[in-house]
Amino acid sequence: MELFRRYVAQWTPGAISWKKRASTETSRSTKPTLISMPQEILVMIVAELSGTDVVQLRKTCKLLEELSYNRAAWREIFLNHIHTTLPKPFFLPKPLQECSSKLIEQSLANWEAEWAPTIPTTEHVIHASRDPIGKRQLVATCLLPGGRWLLAGYRDGSVWYFDLDVKGTISPALLIESPYPESLASTNKVRLVFSVDLLSDVAQASPPGSYHLTQFNIAIVASHIRRTVDTVVSVWRVQIALENDSATGLRKVELLSTFHEERFEDVWSCDLYGTTLTYLGRTTGGPTSIIIVDWPDAAGQTDINRVLRRYISSSDSARAFLLPEDRILTVVNYGARESPGEIQLIHWRQDCPVTSTSPSQQTHPLPIVGPKKHGLPLIYLASVTSPAVIADELRFVVPARGHLYGLVIPLSFALGPEEENIRVELLVTGEIKPGQQMRVGYRQMFSMTTLNEREQARA
Structure with a gap:
């Protein structure tokens, strides 16, 4: 929320707890308030925040709650994330120009959700x-x-x-x-x-x-x-x-x-x-x-x-x-x-x-x-993922005995010397069973088995 505070530092504290006033009273006021700012400026401010901060705005006042659902703001938030924290390839359920603010928010929330400390045992x-x-x-x-x-x-x-x-x-x-x-x-x-x-x-x-x-x-x-x-x-x-x-x-x-x-x-x-x-x-x-x-x-x-x-x-x-x-x-x-x-x-x-x-x-x-x-x-060689690009790094998920590891490699030669920059990170721990045709995605793991002449998928 630091960015938002920088924008509103010139406003009075009372502006955050804005209450509807009569139009004559508003016109006589010499102090700027949220309601007096152009909608385009407010959208620009919200668009510079992280998705998490925008959600927190909903707890402040009615005006900011309404702005937190603005589609133009969420579009800019998504474009900011795509170059920093989101993996490439990353695909929305619909083309960006057709996505509602809710759909963009859900897509970002699904990615930014915290990893569980251990691998869940539930199966679908x-x-x-x-x-x-x-x-x-x-x-x-x-x-x-x-x-x-x-x-x-x-x-x-x-x-x-x-x-x-x-x-x-x-x-x-x-x-x-x-x-x-x-x-x-x-x-x-x-x-x-x-x-x-x-x-x-x-x-x-x-x-x-x-x-x-x-x-x-x-x-x-x-x-x-x-x-x-x-x-x-x-x-x-x-x-x-x-x-x-x-x-x-x-x-x-x-x-x-x-x-x-x-x-x-x-x-x-x-x-x-x-x-x-x-x-x-x-x-x-x-x-x-x-x-x-x-x-x-x-x-x-x-x-x-x-x-x-x-x-x-x-x-x-x-x-x-x-x-x-x-x-x-x-x-x-x-x-x-x-x-x-x-x-x-x-x-x-x-x-x-x-x-x-x-x-x-x-x-x-x-x-x-x-x-x-x-x-x-x-x-488990067959289940090592293809690479994803996040910011200036290539990242793999490597399933191994008992753990999931992350493998991190510079995206370009210019970013560092070769093998010295290969990092291995422990992502999650738990019972990893390779199964048949196990595949690991950004957030989910999948395998297939054949039982009594019928395929069975586990996700």
């Missing part, structure tokens, strides 16, 4: 029908910000989505079909990973000034178990389908890139940021590597020996995340189940040479050397 169970998925096996999931849309990848190479806002039993809808013909897809022997880009300018997840999710890019790596079949990599643009200005589903709208890659014996993860795609896999007879590709350059390529790649040596138990300024973060578990996790930053465009050599033929990928950050217990 959602039952999901397996029709029309049938006997397809779930292998990958992604919960989009806002908690409504759940993406799910299956062993035939297809990607479906669930609308978690539906009351009762939810049913899947097909988003992207398998890249393989039915004769191969129906065998349900496709290794599939996918990644969603909501952060980069290339994805254009939100129109300028709207702060509302309208589309995203998704990369899919599908590798059939049959030795004679290539891996297929594709990047799609997906939009939120609307009906009468209300979101009704998801739909693919454009195939941005597709190319062939060598068949993988195993493929564990991928990550998409802007025009760069990375995936972690092992080919038959080859080493386990993190492979980095500029997907626009590879578009349309069916000859695996003509795809330009960069390589980083890795472990089976690893994840890789693409970051701004051509950095890549690796998160690795080594050795036995109780071994600590390690994290490291690498400048892939600077340190990893370009080659068209296929994954099984490359013999000298860049080794992971240099400083590593220790101190984490066993990490």
Whole structure:
């Protein structure tokens, strides 16, 4: 409230306890009061406060209570927060220009609410029908910000989505079909990973000034178990389908890139940021590597020996995340189940040479050397979040044995020296069970299990 006091310091104390007077008495008064100030000035004052302070204004007087619901003020408060305390990506339920003051206030309040000191044990169970998925096996999931849309990848190479806002039993809808013909897809022997880009300018997840999710890019790596079949990599643009200005589903709208890659014996993860795609896999007879590709350059390529790649040596138990300024973060578990996790930053465009050599033929990928950050217990790798930007920092949530950790990295090289600025913070403690397809969001954790041929989601 300091800012507000600075603005009203010239007013009399009685102005805060304003009571309605006759118009003749007001006109004779020589001392300024709240009622005498132009509405635009009062709105400007309120807009400079924090959301918490604006709510406190409601306890002072009728005039300030009315101002605390002003939409223009809340719009400015939101814009102030989006550059300081709110994460990016952060999406409102509606475009900002369509949001009421109440909706903006609720969105800010949900984010600024204090963390519980321990992880709550309550669960919300959602039952999901397996029709029309049938006997397809779930292998990958992604919960989009806002908690409504759940993406799910299956062993035939297809990607479906669930609308978690539906009351009762939810049913899947097909988003992207398998890249393989039915004769191969129906065998349900496709290794599939996918990644969603909501952060980069290339994805254009939100129109300028709207702060509302309208589309995203998704990369899919599908590798059939049959030795004679290539891996297929594709990047799609997906939009939120609307009906009468209300979101009704998801739909693919454009195939941005597709190319062939060598068949993988195993493929564990991928990550998409802007025009760069990375995936972690092992080919038959080859080493386990993190492979980095500029997907626009590879578009349309069916000859695996003509795809330009960069390589980083890795472990089976690893994840890789693409970051701004051509950095890549690796998160690795080594050795036995109780071994600590390690994290490291690498400048892939600077340190990893370009080659068209296929994954099984490359013999000298860049080794992971240099400083590593220790101190984490066993990490649940599949559940490490994609990064969010808050102010000038990149932040991850890292689920590990017994705790949730925060991983903080400078957004830019210019902000500090590399690995020395990586911070690990304890967020919350409690019993963390990895479950099947566990995903952690800004405030919620989600997992899926299969019981008696029916999917069950826990949030």
